[in-house]
Amino acid sequence: MKIMVAGKGGAGKTTVSGTVARALGRAGHSVLALDADANPMLGVSLGVGAERTDLLLGVRQGLETGEVEHEPTIEGMIERFGADAPDGVRLVVANRIDNDTPGCQCCGVSADQLLRELEDGERTVLCDLEAGLGTVLRMAPDSVDVVLVVANPTAKALEVARRAVAIAADKTEVIVLANRVRDDADLDAIRAAIPDRELIVVPEDATIARADRDGLAPIDLDPYSPGVTVLVALADRLAGAAVPG
Ligand SMILES: Nc1ncnc2c1ncn2[C@@H]1O[C@H](COP(=O)(O)OP(=O)(O)O)[C@@H](O)[C@H]1O
Numbered sequence: 001m002k003i004m005v006a007g008k009g010g011a012g013k014t015t016v017s018g019t020v021a022r023a024l025g026r027a028g029h030s031v032l033a034l035d036a037d038a039n040p041m042l043g044v045s046l047g048v049g050a051e052r053t054d055l056l057l058g059v060r061q062g063l064e065t066g067e068v069e070h071e072p073t074i075e076g077m078i079e080r081f082g083a084d085a086p087d088g089v090r091l092v093v094a095n096r097i098d099n100d101t102p103g104c105q106c107c108g109v110s111a112d113q114l115l116r117e118l119e120d121g122e123r124t125v126l127c128d129l130e131a132g133l134g135t136v137l138r139m140a141p142d143s144v145d146v147v148l149v150v151a152n153p154t155a156k157a158l159e160v161a162r163r164a165v166a167i168a169a170d171k172t173e174v175i176v177l178a179n180r181v182r183d184d185a186d187l188d189a190i191r192a193a194i195p196d197r198e199l200i201v202v203p204e205d206a207t208i209a210r211a212d213r214d215g216l217a218p219i220d221l222d223p224y225s226p227g228v229t230v231l232v233a234l235a236d237r238l239a240g241a242a243v244p245g
């Protein structure tokens with residue numbers, strides 16, 4: 001199964017991606033977490049730590065300077081440029097490197113291409129996108145199984161989320177997360193912008209904010225905090241949807 005996480009910058013995509021990936025891994029599923037942001041921070045929300053997340057990118061960038069050998073296959077890239085996160089999650093930074101070595105996967109591949117060409121098989125591939133609508137716009141119909149659209153109760157985030165839902169719903173299944181909801185007024189604002197859709201409501205959660213401040217995975221700080229609990233339940237639901245029949 002392939003899952004993409006979309007929304008405005010700061011909406012909570014990385015938090016959602018990291019926590020859902022960890023919860024899936026914890027439940028025994030094989031998980032590949034793809035960081036498709038040009039500023040890759042997924043490692044932090046996965047609990048790999050800020051320093052190792054940085055290092056991971058460093059290895060990848062060694063390609064540009066010729067310190068690191070090129071890797072011709074996608075599986076090889078996952079092996080070589082990936083890192084192990086807790087709960088058995090494999091993290092890969094899919095940051096595109098604009099090196100014009102002809103036919104070289106590891107240099108020329110973009111996140112959406114990686115997502116498209118990757119075999120999911122038994123594993124769940126979870127892709128944390130960069131902000132905005134680019135990848136959702138370019139996405140081929142049914143190239144991913146689910147797009148998680150993260151909305152916040154702010155006018156700007158809602159506009160991005162509304163458009164992401166409209167574009168993605170023509171291509172595949174969409175699940176909308178109403179993130180950082182403080183009260184009924186917040187929820188009403190999100191409902192008004194994205195009507196007639198089920199909303200997964202993730203409350204404003206002090207644990208999530210604290211985890212980010214300290215460079216930790218929210219699920220490591222408190223797996224039962226209100227926001228993390230909702231994301232763990234979402235992971236369960238996604239895993240259930242992946243079971244054939
Ligand atoms: N439910 C939540 N409660 C409190 N803080 C949150 C919540 N979701 C996200 N945040 C905070 O919002 C900020 C942006 O989240 P992040 O996941 O990095 O967004 P994105 O990846 O969409 O840019 C982070 O500081 C994060 O800790």
Ligand SMILES: [Mg+2]
Nearest residue numbers: 013014037041
């Ligand atoms: Mg992010």
